Amino acid sequence: ILNVEQSPQSLHVQEGDSTNFTCSFPSSNFYALHWYRWETAKSPEALFVMTLNGDEKKKGRISATLNTKEGYSYLYIKGSQPEDSATYLCASESYSGAGSYQLTFGKGTKLSVIP
Amino acid sequence: ETGVTQTPRHLVMGMTNKKSLKCEQHLGHNAMYWYKQSAKKPLELMFVYNFKEQTENNSVPSRFSPECPNSSHLFLHLHTLQPEDSALYLCASSQEGAFGLAEAFFGQGTRLTVV
Numbered sequence: 519i520l521n522v523e524q525s526p527q528s529l530h531v532q533e534g535d536s537t538n539f540t541c542s543f544p545s546s547n548f549y550a551l552h553w554y555r556w557e558t559a560k561s562p563e564a565l566f567v568m569t570l571n572g573d574e575k576k577k578g579r580i581s582a583t584l585n586t587k588e589g590y591s592y593l594y595i596k597g598s599q600p601e602d603s604a605t606y607l608c609a610s611e612s613y614s615g616a617g618s619y620q621l622t623f624g625k626g627t628k629l630s631v632i633p
Numbered sequence: 634e635t636g637v638t639q640t641p642r643h644l645v646m647g648m649t650n651k652k653s654l655k656c657e658q659h660l661g662h663n664a665m666y667w668y669k670q671s672a673k674k675p676l677e678l679m680f681v682y683n684f685k686e687q688t689e690n691n692s693v694p695s696r697f698s699p700e701c702p703n704s705s706h707l708f709l710h711l712h713t714l715q716p717e718d719s720a721l722y723l724c725a726s727s728q729e730g731a732f733g734l735a736e737a738f739f740g741q742g743t744r745l746t747v748v
Contacts, residue, residue: 549733550733550734552736560741561741562723567735609676618688620689625674626675
């Protein structure tokens with residue numbers, strides 16, 4: 519059973535602050551690491567899918583890095599804005615052996631940005 | 634709008650009722666999923682359908698019965714549920730290739746309450 523851990527569980531920051539969260543995952547049977555943003559009353563929305571050790575991806579003020587050898591990924595938000603308030607989920611993708619890939623999610627980091 | 638539509642958004646049912654959740658995607662994806670989110674738990678994968686064939690059943694009780702009549706539609710039939718089955722049920726779709734998954738697209742979920 520894969521365990522994907524995210525920290526912190528929740529975070530409050532002031533508008534304009536930069537912040538980062540951590541996702542740790544087992545290195546074995548690893549295919550990719552997904553990050554999703556989940557705003558209240560909406561659907562989870564994909565941010566990044568990363569596969570290679572050392573991958574770095576960026577979308578606007580949000581970026582992510584991946585270390586597959588030690589099994590962790592960081593998500594960074596630069597200059598947080600109130601609209602960044604959401605729960606950020608990471609998921610480790612693995613091959614099930616039954617002909618399909620599947621995602622194992624962490625519990626998420628809930629970010630609140632205070633205006 | 635993610636391209637994945639779930640109905641109903643809210644459902645209250647008694648333990649002796651039979652109901653169905655519906656999911657529809659028109660993104661041309663070949664894989665569809667049911668996830669369950671209970672309070673303070675991560676998203677838990679329930680079922681995977683790949684090219685309309687069920688490839689995963691993650692030890693889900695038989696009172697949950699999935700159906701995938703075509704690659705665009707996915708149902709979750711519910712019968713004789715228990716109060717502990719109350720949760721948010723999310724449908725997702727993705728394009729699964731030889732080397733893994735592309736990003737998943739989620740519906741907005743059905744908030745199920747079993748009374």
